Structures are given as structure tokens and as C-alpha cells.
Amino acid sequence: MIHFYNTINRKLEIFTPLEDKKVKLYTCGPTVYNFAHIGNLRAYMFEDLLRRFLEFSGYDVHHVMNITDIDDKTIRRSMESGETLEIFTEKYTQAFFNDLDTLNIRRAHNYPRATEFITQMIDTIKVLIDKGFAYSSDDGSVFFKVSKFLAYGKLANINPDDMRVGSRVENDEYEKEEVRDFALWKGKKDGEGDIHWDSPWGRGRPGWHIECSVMSTHYLGSHFDIHCGGVDNIFPHHENEIAQSCAATGDAFVNYWLHNEHLLVDGQKMSKSENNFYTLRDLLDKGMSPEAIRYTLLITHYRQKLNFTFDKIKASQKAINRLRELNRRLNNISLESGEDISKMTNLMLQNFNDRLADDLNISGALGEVFIWVNKLFALIDKQKLSAESAQSGIKAFKKIDEILGVIELIDEPLSEDIDQLIVDRKQARADKNWALADEIRDKLDGLNIILEDTPQGTIWKKKT
């Protein structure tokens, strides 16, 4: 039985999809005006864990993620760069996809761009006006009338009457009846170039919240299972989505709201406005491996703040190396008899699954894996693991890696030069010419190749 913490009810709930064995999942995607930083990527990592666990559990998941290519930032930045909105945002959209691939994040089934859904957004806004949930203003904008939607504030647990005027509201240049009302459509303003579309209210562009309401409903229907995003989206974004969607369709919209906590740097939220962020490329350029970054973002529970440090990346790499070392050894066992490990392997897999079923407790799940890993290493060391058992261990590893996605390793073929050096060293060792043997080992070390002398011969690994 799977449990998730549902933000809207503030408690753990049993997960029951609307349709048996099928899950309709919508996750808030990037605004493509810049490269994603690893705080942004943590959200997508969490969603990848959720997606992988649902699939691991036998669900057929339909995953949709939006690409926000029209908002204040994409407009401003594209104009500054002198590129059209389309060319500008496409560049960062592709960079985003590259990041996903680098981190071994499973691709969503649909990536709708906001600019592809302008017509549908206008249609929905018309419905909201017809039903009395929205009104247009003199400057050609349309606002959602929060006072008309009685359930407003349920997700964020706020009383709309208490909403105070913050600094951001004062900056709002649009004409609305009440401060808490939010824009569905923004009338054309100076300084936005030719980035606007025709609408019944004149030229303009959509507000931010409406795109998610329209695009999620387009692909998943007016009532679907899970909607994810960072905690900062709870209010106002998701609260507004609920208001728009429920008001427009009269349906329930979303059953489970899952939100991930932030990634911190030096104890502070990583954000572009604070300029304290790292992009994935920054970390790769510092020599960190994609799998170590993936592991680091993955292993802290998604509702826990994650303080990012380079030490964590190093510790992650070491942990992955240990998993991979066991996997490698299992692949090289030829003993005919040994202890039966099926019981402890099944127990590990069961515990692994149970931990994840408990609101994606990945740290607990990893703990179960390492208990098993330690036992297997001990058996291998005592020559008590048969080839048959090793094969079942490898199978279990594959199962685990459906979630972790960090063990599979593509070994690059050795160049013949390196191959020859290893042969030369073997001869030097046979001749007890330790000086030459060490010289060769140091030379390979410089080429990022580490040698290990085992009873079965010398093996090499890439340095990590």
C-alpha cells in the first residue's frame, strides 16, 4: 500500500488512483529563460523518483510537464538578447532536456509549451467570465475574482480575507478590483515588443497560472491523480490553478498534491535572484560525475530541506562506487556452490519497496540496500557465494537501479596503449621489478585509471 503526504490535507494518505493501475501525473516544469540550477533540478529529481517508483510498482504513468515559454522573464530576457521569443526559449528548452538526460531523469510523455495553448487558454478564460468567476478591466486584462471562489485558500491553508498587501502587489501595474485577484490575461503593455496575441479583450498574453490549468486538463482530463511542484508553488500558483480549474470545469481537478522542499546553499535557499546557484554544467566542469549529482539530489527525502555541499557529492560518489564494486564482483563469480542468499535478497527488496511506499522514504530504502550489500561483500570475501547466487544478486541490483538509476556503468573500451601498459606491469611484477611496476601504475593513475591487484588478476577502473 502506497502512502503519500498530501499537501491539501496536510497528512499522509493512502494512494488510490482514479483508474486502476494507471496514474495521471502533472508536474510543474521550467520557465525557460536561463539554465536550470540544481535547486530546480532537485524538483525534477523528486518527480523522477515518484515516477520511477510508481512504474516500479506496476503503474502505467501518464506524465505531463509544462514548459513556460511566455512570462515576464522570458519576454524581458529575449528582448535583451535580441532574439525572438521562440528562438530564445527553444535554446533553454533544449538545455533543460540535456540536463534531464544527464541526470538520467525519465522523460515526461508530453512537454506542452504555453505558447502552443493560447487559444485553449482564451477559451477557458471566456468560460470563467461567463460563469462570473472573472472580469475584464479597461486595460484589456482579465482577472480571476477570488471572492467568488469560496474554497480559495484550502491548499495553502490561508484565509483570503487576511491576505495582506506585500511588496510584490505594489509592483503590479494592472488594474484589478481587489488586491488578491490574479491575472488570467494581461493586456499588452509598452516594452513587450511584438510578443502578444489577439483575444476578445484585445492584444495581450496569458497569465502564468492559467497555462497549467489548461494544459493539464487537455492531456489528463479535468480530474487527475497527482500534481507536483516545489513548495514555493503552493501559493499562489497551485492555489490559483485549483480556483481556475474547479471554477471552469466544476470538477475536482487534482486528488494528490505533492510538493518538494528547497535545496539550500550555506543554509539559504538557492535561487537565481540571490545569485547563489550552481547549474549542472558548473558541477560537471568541476569534475563531479552526473551519477554522484543524481544520487546527492535523490537521497534526501523530498520534503526535507537539502543543504548542498561538495562534500555531499564526494560522499555520494563513494557510496555509488561501493554499489558498483559489488555489482562488478558479482559479475565475476564462478564458484559452483555457496550459501543461499535468496531469503535475504527477497527481504531486502521487500523492505526497499516498503520504505519507498511510505511517502518515498529513499534514505530508509538505501539503508536496507546497504545492509544487504555489506552481507554480500562478506560472503564473497569468505568464498561463500556461488555463481548462481551472484546472478540472483545481480538481478536484485537491476531492480534497485530501476529506482536509483546510478549503478549501470558503461565502461569505455581500453585503448591498446593502456592495455599494453597493464601487460607490461604484470611482467614487471613477475620480475619483482617493483620500481617499474609502480611507475606504470602512477602513469595510469595520471590517465585516470586505477589498478587493483586481486587474486584473480589485475583489474582497472576509471577514477571517480
Next chain:
RNA sequence: GGCGUCGUGGCCAAGCGGUAAGGCAGCGGUCUGCAAAACCGCCAUGCACCAGUUCGAAUCUGGUCGACGCCUCCA
């Protein structure tokens, strides 16, 4: 001001009323020509603090201190 989240060993982290998983680092040993990897052993009488409930509390309740987030377009 309102609404929340969190404080567990040197670092990270599980734990959800029954006596502190796991990872990283460190220390001692085995193996090795020396290493590396792996193995064996050691590493929190205590979970921010103070009260309380209970046979029993890291876990529940109240309070104190500290950190962080959201409060109109940030993942």
C-alpha cells in the same frame, strides 16, 4: 503580523511509544611487494533545551531557544 517546516554522532541521514538503521570521514587489524579495493573490529547511556503524560519518550503534550520557507507570477 499570518501560515508552515525543521533541530539525531566529526559530516549526512533513518526512526512514527519498546530501549539509536545506513552512508561518508576516522582509528586498529587481515590481505598486498607496497598500494588500492574488500573483509574483521571500534566509533551517540543519548536524539536543541526545560517541564509533563506513560511501566517505558528521539518518538506524544506544553513551553523555551535556534534555523529556514511562503504570504500575488521562484522548483
